[in-house]
Amino acid sequence: MATDLELFADYFQIHLLDDESDGDLSDVWTEQTVLDGLGATEDALAIGTAVNVNVAVSVHILAAQPDDDDGGDHQDYDHIVEASLNLASGRLVVLGCTDYLPDAARFDMPAGWTRIRASRRNLAAAVLADIDSDNAPETTEQLRLQAWPAPYSEPRIIKRWVRPAA
Numbered sequence: 504m505a506t507d508l509e510l511f512a513d514y515f516q517i518h519l520l521d522d523e524s525d526g527d528l529s530d531v532w533t534e535q536t537v538l539d540g541l542g543a544t545e546d547a548l549a550i551g552t553a554v555n556v557n558v559a560v561s562v563h564i565l566a567a568q569p570d571d572d573d574g575g576d577h578q579d580y581d582h583i584v585e586a587s588l589n590l591a592s593g594r595l596v597v598l599g600c601t602d603y604l605p606d607a608a609r610f611d612m613p614a615g616w617t618r619i620r621a622s623r624r625n626l627a628a629a630v631l632a633d634i635d636s637d638n639a640p641e642t643t644e645q646l647r648l649q650a651w652p653a654p655y656s657e658p659r660i661i662k663r664w665v666r667p668a669a
Contacts, residue, residue: 504563504564505561505562505563506561506562506608506610507559507560507561507562508559508560508561508562508597508608509557509558509559509560509637510557510558510560510597510598510599510602511556511557511599511601511602512552512554512555512556512557512558512599512600512644513555513599513600513601514555514600514601515551515552515553515554515555516528516542516549516550516551516552516599516600517549517550517552517558517560517597517598517599517600517646518547518548518549518550518596518597518598518599518600519547519548519550519588519595519596519597519619519648520546520547520548520588520595520596521546521547521588521589521590521591521592521594521595521596522590522592522593522594522595522596522609523546523591523592524546524547524596526547526604527544527547528542528544528547528548528549528600531543531544531549532549536551537551538663539551539584539658539660539663540552540582540584540621540623540664541584541586541621541658541660543586543587543588543658545588545589546588546589546590546591547588548586548588548619548621549600550584550621550623550646550648552623552644552646553623553626553629553630553644553664553666554629554630554633554636554637554644555634556634556636556637557637557643558629558637558643558644558645558646559640559643559644559645559646560597560645560646560647560648561645561646561647561648562597562608562610562648562650563647563648563649563650564595564610564611564612564650564651565649565650565651566651566652567651567652568618568651568653569620569649569651577622577661577662579624580622580623580624580647580662581623581624581625581626581627581662581664582622582623582624582626582662582663582664583620583621583622583623583660583661583662584620584621584658584659584660584661585618585619585620585621585658585659585661586618586619586658586659587616587617587618587619587653587654587655587656587657587658588616588617588618588619588650589615589616589617589655590612590613590614590615590616590617591614591615592614593611593612593613593614594609594610594611594612595609595610595612595617595650596608596609597609597610597648610650612650612652613652615652616652616653616654616655617650617651617652617653618650618651618652618653618656619648619649619650620647620648620649620650620661621646621647621648622646622647622649623644623645623646623647623664624644624645624647625641625642625643625644625645626644626664626666627667628641628642629642629643629644630666630667
């Protein structure tokens with residue numbers, strides 16, 4: 504089952520964190536993490552976006568790793584990254600980076616390490632539409648977040664999208 508959200512990707516990012524995290528992602532952005540679209544600390548993740556407007560976010564809380572690793576599902580997405588997140592509290596928080604934390608969406612999960620896969624699509628259309636990209640479904644950036652309990656493992660770029668040259 505999925506929960507659909509519309510989040511403001513202010514500063515080109517969406518945040519995921521443990522409910523007890525201080526959410527400090529101020530030092531995660533480097534030239535490489537910007538290219539990867541992923542900044543990570545132990546208890547917080549920043550998922551880069553192609554736009555600085557609202558994005559359509561779909562959150563999927565899973566019991567185990569999704570079985571779409573054969574590559575079939577990956578062709579439907581432009582950019583896919585994975586990282587581990589320590590959910591000591593057992594609650595995943597999903598929000599835009601400047602959203603009000605008490606109002607953010609929260610999801611119950613088993614406490615401990617969780618794997619997050621962020622799959623983004625419709626990026627070229629969203630970038631072309633620029634500041635009006637969230638006005639129509641065909642130009643809105645879409646972000647699917649899949650979360651499941653899993654031991655810690657290093658962040659991984661599964662599929663990379665490169666922004667077209669201006």
